[in-house]
Amino acid sequence: MADVILFVKEFELATKLSSACVDCNYNIEIVDENTNPQNFSEKVKLSIVDMDEQVFLSVGLIAELKRRGIKIIGTMKKINNRDRSKLTSAGCDIILTKSSLINSIPKLISELFT
Numbered sequence: 001m002a003d004v005i006l007f008v009k010e011f012e013l014a015t016k017l018s019s020a021c022v023d024c025n026y027n028i029e030i031v032d033e034n035t036n037p038q039n040f041s042e043k044v045k046l047s048i049v050d051m052d053e054q055v056f057l058s059v060g061l062i063a064e065l066k067r068r069g070i071k072i073i074g075t076m077k078k079i080n081n082r083d084r085s086k087l088t089s090a091g092c093d094i095i096l097t098k099s100s101l102i103n104s105i106p107k108l109i110s111e112l113f114t
Contacts, residue, residue, distance in 0.1 A: 003046075005048075009055075046071045
């Protein structure tokens with residue numbers, strides 16, 4: 001079973017994403033900007049990052065996750081080309097709107113873990 005880490009502060013979004021991941025039999029850990037990447041489990045394979053939170057909208061965070069071999073799904077309410085380009089260049093594997101992410105999380109997880 002692979003672990004998924006959520007960089008999400010919004011309670012409702014965290015709850016929906018957690019439920020979807022748990023339904024797919026994945027362990028979830030919700031982390032914040034103060035979490036030390038050295039403490040991430042070796043089993044972490046995927047991170048979901050709420051890019052609407054300024055503390056998570058960081059090229060440094062994305063680059064650190066990528067260095068650890070963790071796949072990254074970025075999510076925003078509205079995606080603009082500037083942010084998409086910056087985050088894709090930094091290493092985001094997928095960038096989706098929040099509504100799209102919640103509706104397609106089981107399929108995305110399945111695709112990213114196979």
